[in-house]
Amino acid sequence: MKNTLRQLRLVLALLCTLGLLPLQSVSAASWQLPDLMKLLAETPAGRATFVEQKFIGMLDKPVVSSGELSFTAPDQLEKRTLKPRPEALILKGDELTLERGKRSMKMSLQEHPEVSAFVESIRATLAGDQRALERVWKVALDGAPNRWALVLTPLSPGFVAQIRIDGVRGEVRQIDIEQSDGDRSIMTISKVLTP
Amino acid sequence: MSAVRRTLAGKLPLLIWLVALVLCVGVILRTHFVADMSAFLPSNPDAQQRVLVEQLRDGTIARLMIVGIEGGDAASRHRASRELAAKLRQSPRFIGVQNGESATLARDRSFYFNNRYLLSPAVTTEHFTADGLREAIGNSLDSLSGSAGMMLKSLLAKDPTGETLELIDNLQQGGGPRVADDVWVSRDDSRALLLLQTSAAGSDTDAQAATIAEVRSSFEAVRGQSGDQANAMRVVLTGAGVFSVHSRDAIKFDARLLAGLSTVFVVILLLAVYRSTRLLILGLMPVLSGALAGIAAVSLGFGQVHGLTLGFGATLIGEAVDYSIYLFVQSGQNSQGAAPRSWEGKFWRTVLIGVATSVCGFGAMLVSGFPGLAQLGLYSMSGLLAAVLVTRYVLPSLMPKSVNMRDIEPIGARLTSAAHWLARGRVIALGLIAAATVFLCVQHAHIWNHDISALNPVPRADQELDAQLRGELGAPDSRYLLAFNAADEQAALRAAEKLDAPLRKLVDDGVLAGFNSPARMLPSLATQQARQSAMPDAATLRSNLQTALVDMPLRADKLEGFVDDVQAARTRKPLTRADLDGTASALGLDAMLARKSEGYTLLIPLNAPASNEKGLDLQQLRTALASSQLEGGNENLHVIDLRDQAESLYAGYLDEAIRLSAWGLAAVIGVIALALRDARRIVRVLLPLAGSVALVMAGLVLSGTMLSILHLIGLLLTVAVGSNYALFFDQGDEDTTPAQQHRTIVSLVLANLATVVGFGLLATSSVSVLSALGATVGPGALLSLLLAAVLVPAKRTSA
Numbered sequence: 003m004k005n006t007l008r009q010l011r012l013v014l015a016l017l018c019t020l021g022l023l024p025l026q027s028v029s030a031a032s033w034q035l036p037d038l039m040k041l042l043a044e045t046p047a048g049r050a051t052f053v054e055q056k057f058i059g060m061l062d063k064p065v066v067s068s069g070e071l072s073f074t075a076p077d078q079l080e081k082r083t084l085k086p087r088p089e090a091l092i093l094k095g096d097e098l099t100l101e102r103g104k105r106s107m108k109m110s111l112q113e114h115p116e117v118s119a120f121v122e123s124i125r126a127t128l129a130g131d132q133r134a135l136e137r138v139w140k141v142a143l144d145g146a147p148n149r150w151a152l153v154l155t156p157l158s159p160g161f162v163a164q165i166r167i168d169g170v171r172g173e174v175r176q177i178d179i180e181q182s183d184g185d186r187s188i189m190t191i192s193k194v195l196t197p
Numbered sequence: 198m199s200a201v202r203r204t205l206a207g208k209l210p211l212l213i214w215l216v217a218l219v220l221c222v223g224v225i226l227r228t229h230f231v232a233d234m235s236a237f238l239p240s241n242p243d244a245q246q247r248v249l250v251e252q253l254r255d256g257t258i259a260r261l262m263i264v265g266i267e268g269g270d271a272a273s274r275h276r277a278s279r280e281l282a283a284k285l286r287q288s289p290r291f292i293g294v295q296n297g298e299s300a301t302l303a304r305d306r307s308f309y310f311n312n313r314y315l316l317s318p319a320v321t322t323e324h325f326t327a328d329g330l331r332e333a334i335g336n337s338l339d340s341l342s343g344s345a346g347m348m349l350k351s352l353l354a355k356d357p358t359g360e361t362l363e364l365i366d367n368l369q370q371g372g373g374p375r376v377a378d379d380v381w382v383s384r385d386d387s388r389a390l391l392l393l394q395t396s397a398a399g400s401d402t403d404a405q406a407a408t409i410a411e412v413r414s415s416f417e418a419v420r421g422q423s424g425d426q427a428n429a430m431r432v433v434l435t436g437a438g439v440f441s442v443h444s445r446d447a448i449k450f451d452a453r454l455l456a457g458l459s460t461v462f463v464v465i466l467l468l469a470v471y472r473s474t475r476l477l478i479l480g481l482m483p484v485l486s487g488a489l490a491g492i493a494a495v496s497l498g499f500g501q502v503h504g505l506t507l508g509f510g511a512t513l514i515g516e517a518v519d520y521s522i523y524l525f526v527q528s529g530q531n532s533q534g535a536a537p538r539s540w541e542g543k544f545w546r547t548v549l550i551g552v553a554t555s556v557c558g559f560g561a562m563l564v565s566g567f568p569g570l571a572q573l574g575l576y577s578m579s580g581l582l583a584a585v586l587v588t589r590y591v592l593p594s595l596m597p598k599s600v601n602m603r604d605i606e607p608i609g610a611r612l613t614s615a616a617h618w619l620a621r622g623r624v625i626a627l628g629l630i631a632a633a634t635v636f637l638c639v640q641h642a643h644i645w646n647h648d649i650s651a652l653n654p655v656p657r658a659d660q661e662l663d664a665q666l667r668g669e670l671g672a673p674d675s676r677y678l679l680a681f682n683a684a685d686e687q688a689a690l691r692a693a694e695k696l697d698a699p700l701r702k703l704v705d706d707g708v709l710a711g712f713n714s715p716a717r718m719l720p721s722l723a724t725q726q727a728r729q730s731a732m733p734d735a736a737t738l739r740s741n742l743q744t745a746l747v748d749m750p751l752r753a754d755k756l757e758g759f760v761d762d763v764q765a766a767r768t769r770k771p772l773t774r775a776d777l778d779g780t781a782s783a784l785g786l787d788a789m790l791a792r793k794s795e796g797y798t799l800l801i802p803l804n805a806p807a808s809n810e811k812g813l814d815l816q817q818l819r820t821a822l823a824s825s826q827l828e829g830g831n832e833n834l835h836v837i838d839l840r841d842q843a844e845s846l847y848a849g850y851l852d853e854a855i856r857l858s859a860w861g862l863a864a865v866i867g868v869i870a871l872a873l874r875d876a877r878r879i880v881r882v883l884l885p886l887a888g889s890v891a892l893v894m895a896g897l898v899l900s901g902t903m904l905s906i907l908h909l910i911g912l913l914l915t916v917a918v919g920s921n922y923a924l925f926f927d928q929g930d931e932d933t934t935p936a937q938q939h940r941t942i943v944s945l946v947l948a949n950l951a952t953v954v955g956f957g958l959l960a961t962s963s964v965s966v967l968s969a970l971g972a973t974v975g976p977g978a979l980l981s982l983l984l985a986a987v988l989v990p991a992k993r994t995s996a
Contacts, residue, residue, distance in 0.1 A: 056347060058341065058347075058350045058353075060755050062750040062752070063750035065750075066342070067346075083343060086339050086342050087340065089344060091344045100344065100345075102343065181347065
């Protein structure tokens, strides 16, 4: 139970850590997936604030939380939720840590093949690794460099039905995760603190 | 008529001997042999020691066996883990088999979910009022905002007050083992791991051996089912029972091999001198009789015989064979004709004094509070007595009237002059002894090793493997325990509940890193019933929910599942231990709730914070827990550091042995004084004994060895063997013929060679307890003979 809980917590947390990419300009001439990947791969580090809304069928109103995100190349991601309840989720290499109050839980990504495939795909996005990404996801790119959308559909069905990442040039603006049960979460990355 | 009677009288000792041998064999055949730590545990333990003893003997910790599957490729190992676990689960030899498979975890998960309202300490009357519900549901909604929110939502409909999460959060502290492919693996995934709980007690070595054999054969069967990669796999095992079996096997193997080798040597040596197989066989009779009598005596006295006592028996050859050597060689029953009758009386007197000193040395151990030491004492005493009785009363009547023994006269003459030459080194010898004595006095604080590991017969490699596997499994080292003796299971559970709050406070204060307790797995009947009566009926709960959820994004009609579950929990039968069957928690619970002959013992393992290098402050814990009013009184509650207990136990054991040896030595001095009644002779006889003890001890300390209890026993044996040498040299000093002197010195050298070779071989053993004994007695016996030659003879006026 604990492991399953952790694994899901971490998956979700990782899904929420994508919007950390600084501004870069790209020519709009031939806007293809490799171009976006190249742009994302060139990202060294970034910090941002986020607001996340979870739309849950049972509830009349979305659950809202907010906090800070940071990314340090090549593999360190942090999501610090500040409101309504402080919590930190840290991914460093293969290790995921969830800290809440005095409690701290660690897990290895390799422990769970299902989670691992999922998480590695997200990391592949950040690393601009198209081949790794396409091993697990059907990837579709929409829009133009100054307003693009990456749509990820899992090759084998799981609890995530679809992930949609919206961005402007090298900057991720919003991550929209739709679950198989119809619930969804939308994370808006509202402000880049440092490039 | 009188001739017949005389013949009968002559045969009587023989008859008694044969009957005694048959009786001994009869006793031995019914003897129970053990090879666990029990011989090293006190026979009258205090309450804290009893916990340690019980844990080591048949506690759950002693029943745990960790299995590692190595080699081959990862996929084969993972598959082998699943198949091995499935096979072992079918076997009655295992109470529990865990390998991390999610099927087991799922059972635990549903146990906690299904029984959440009986298990959760949050369940009180207030919890289900409108205010209580508002707070609990508000918390659950808040936790949805975290990174795990989208997962937790599935619990909301039936468990809006968040009991399941709270229970599971409480359950597992620290990270468990890594999981790959649905099985536990080491951090680098080079090993698949399984945790077994055996039906056999850790101290039941035979049953543990059978259990180990079953794990191995099951593994072979699993491995045999597939290809090359699978064939490269092997299995490693660790655990208290595995240690018992391995050390028994190692001691058995070494003792057999080395005793075999030294027997071959002694046989060759004696054959070369006696040139008679009949004498040879007769010469081994006292050894055989002594060993049988020793085992039988221990079996009768203690009800069981420890393997180490048995291994020690092999070393008895060293001394017991001496008696017949002295008899055969000194009686001079060779072509030169028999020795005069006057010799006989003196000879037996000397042997008798020698035996008396040995019996005194070992006899002191009889009163030891530790069965192992007392067994050794009884074994040695009865063995030596039997050996000397057989030599005295049985051998003479069986000896051939005349044998063609090798002419030892020339060797004897040469040895005698060598002894005379050695005797010139008297000053050097005394100087060395003085130096050794001074050295030991200076070093007195660093002579004895009070560390219990000195006694551990488990090879270092096995200990390292154990530590490694334990670490990989995330199994706590179980160093600190809270033990409480309760009248019954329910009383033990109620005590666990009372201790829960103060222990949680200690965790919050950072004094403890965590603890395990039955309180959250199986609450007492009283607590479960109190929780049931705290739950409201459906109508009340619905109306309270309506009030609680005003202004919340959740509507009461979505929580009908919650209302139904609470109603079911209100009226159901309370949980018992049987309800946990099949869950991983059951193993943990059984470990913490040990059934005793009288009542139950509650055992709560405490984990020290990693940052706390000094270990826990037990006094602080006792104070913190003193306020919990336990049934039957708080004096039944013990805070125990098992490592400290084991160490102080061994230290006490060693100190007692040293004290008893001192008494034994005093007795030895007394016997010699009584027998010789001449101050100068007494000193002459005692000096080589004291000297060889001092030199051996100094030598061992100089070579960097801290002395353990086995060294001490070796020193006692050195004194036992060495006293014979000194006494014979002393006797030879009286008006004896040169031929008699020559025979005596040959017999001493022969006996010494047998001893030195036997113990020298033992010193090469990989088992630390055996090598300690060998490294002490081998050099000790040699030094005793040399020093006896140098120091005993009075200054000769004519030479």
